[in-house]
Amino acid sequence: MSEPVTPPEYPPEYRPETLPDEGLQGAHDASAPADGGPLPDGWEAEAAEYVLGVLPEAQLDRFEARLARDPDLQQDVLAWTEYFSTFTDTLPEIEPPAGLWRQIEAEALGPPPPPIWRQVLPYLVGAVVGVTLSWAVFLSGVLAPGGAELSGALVSGNGAEVFSARFDPVTRVLAVTPNGPFGAEALELWMRPAAGAEPVSLGPLGPDGVMLGLPPFLAERMGEAVLDVSLAPQPGAAATGEGGFSGANAQGALRASGGLR
Amino acid sequence: MDATGAMTPQQDLDALLAGVAMGDRKALRNLYARVSPKIYGIADRLLRDDAQTEEAVRDVFVQVWSQAESFRASGLAPMTWLVTLTREAVVVRLRASRHNGTAVGRLEIAERLYEAGPSQADQAQMRLEARTLFGCLEQLPPERADMMRKAYLKGYTYPELAEEAGLKPPVLRAALRRSLLELRMCLSQ
Numbered sequence: 241m242s243e244p245v246t247p248p249e250y251p252p253e254y255r256p257e258t259l260p261d262e263g264l265q266g267a268h269d270a271s272a273p274a275d276g277g278p279l280p281d282g283w284e285a286e287a288a289e290y291v292l293g294v295l296p297e298a299q300l301d302r303f304e305a306r307l308a309r310d311p312d313l314q315q316d317v318l319a320w321t322e323y324f325s326t327f328t329d330t331l332p333e334i335e336p337p338a339g340l341w342r343q344i345e346a347e348a349l350g351p352p353p354p355p356i357w358r359q360v361l362p363y364l365v366g367a368v369v370g371v372t373l374s375w376a377v378f379l380s381g382v383l384a385p386g387g388a389e390l391s392g393a394l395v396s397g398n399g400a401e402v403f404s405a406r407f408d409p410v411t412r413v414l415a416v417t418p419n420g421p422f423g424a425e426a427l428e429l430w431m432r433p434a435a436g437a438e439p440v441s442l443g444p445l446g447p448d449g450v451m452l453g454l455p456p457f458l459a460e461r462m463g464e465a466v467l468d469v470s471l472a473p474q475p476g477a478a479a480t481g482e483g484g485f486s487g488a489n490a491q492g493a494l495r496a497s498g499g500l501r
Numbered sequence: 502m503d504a505t506g507a508m509t510p511q512q513d514l515d516a517l518l519a520g521v522a523m524g525d526r527k528a529l530r531n532l533y534a535r536v537s538p539k540i541y542g543i544a545d546r547l548l549r550d551d552a553q554t555e556e557a558v559r560d561v562f563v564q565v566w567s568q569a570e571s572f573r574a575s576g577l578a579p580m581t582w583l584v585t586l587t588r589e590a591v592v593v594r595l596r597a598s599r600h601n602g603t604a605v606g607r608l609e610i611a612e613r614l615y616e617a618g619p620s621q622a623d624q625a626q627m628r629l630e631a632r633t634l635f636g637c638l639e640q641l642p643p644e645r646a647d648m649m650r651k652a653y654l655k656g657y658t659y660p661e662l663a664e665e666a667g668l669k670p671p672v673l674r675a676a677l678r679r680s681l682l683e684l685r686m687c688l689s690q
Binding site: 294314334340341349 | 526529530533537538539541542543545546547555558559562563566567576577578580581584585587588592628630631633634649650652653654656657658659662674677678681682684685688
């Protein structure tokens with residue numbers, strides 16, 4: 241048996257071994273070793289065998305361990321993969337059957353998601369029901385027998401109490417209702433959490449008023465807060481409105497203002 | 502980007518695979534619209550069985566959905582990565598069919614002709630890598646190039662190739678490895 245010829249670029253310990261049952265006897269190929277000698281050269285050939293899928297299973301683990309730490313071998317495998325994949329270049333493209341995508345969608349993705357309105361509907365319904373119940377409880381006074389709720393009037397520039405406001409700290413529900421018709425102006429409700437603080441928009445204020453649940457960080461400040469009603473800002477409107485109402489978030493003229501105590 | 506600032510097909514596939522990796526269902530759908538004819542064509546041509554072809558293509562896209570994040574680490578071109586997944590899905594079925602004795606019968610004459618190598622018309626449409634590979638394969642004994650195609654496309658193992666060639670597997674392996682080294686040298690020039 242001839243001695244294995246170690247390729248110069250690979251240390252002897254990495255040299256692939258000839259499998260015991262793969263002695264090269266009875267060669268029909270004049271170029272093949274006929275005496276059970278080493279296979280033609282090492283890792284470089286194995287990289288190609290690996291990509292072709294013919295590397296014997298018994299040698300896969302050893303090859304992949306080497307592959308994981310040898311950038312040159314990784315480069316070889318990448319190159320062979322790119323080249324051999326071109327064997328498919330001349331196979332004709334065929335349009336898949338129409339129903340195949342639905343099967344893939346069902347298998348890979350599960351059922352398609354419901355439309356967005358159906359996704360948020362439960363929350364909306366829950367929120368509306370919650371606010372309605374809170375309001376009913378609030379109006380009935382069940383939750384605030386001791387008068388724990390806050391109330392007050394929002395007063396216009398000429399001293400008229402144009403809006404009434406009530407707030408229940410337990411349910412964090414705020415209700416603002418007009419004391420009379422206030423015309424066709426689009427209004428917006430603001431809350432200034434404390435004197436000198438930037439106003440926070442609570443949203444539009446319609447002709448029937450508004451009822452909303454406040455987040456805890458606003459609710460806990462209602463006792464010292466001021467509620468403002470302004471003209472709703474128009475697109476492109478100036479950042480500071482008339483009537484002395486100003487602030488980073490306030491863009492319309494102040495119509496009414498007041499605190500709840 | 503190309504000269505007009507538009508995305509090249511490869512960048513387009515890169516972007517779609519990045520979307521899929523982030524769980525974007527629309528990206529998977531768009532990817533399917535782009536590449537499914539290629540993938541279905543490969544599977545159909547090699548498996549020659551409608552049910553198995555559909556199953557293989559389903560497997561490929563399910564894998565794409567679940568493993569898209571591994572694409573970037575593979576270092577492969579996007580189409581090569583997809584073709585490699587397809588080839589694996591096909592080969593596992595072909596090997597099982599041969600093992601179970603349910604493989605489709607002898608190759609058709611047209612397929613045998615194809616296996617001798619692509620036609621001149623085919624060559625004209627090939628990518629550079631494909632033309633380079635074909636040019637180098639032509640310098641090898643034809644039966645060796647044919648073995649490489651059968652191994653890659655049909656999942657033939659050394660014992661199967663050896664049986665077909667009437668050689669002992671070790672002899673055939675030594676010969677094929679020598680041809681692979683010659684091919685490597687040619688490709689690197």
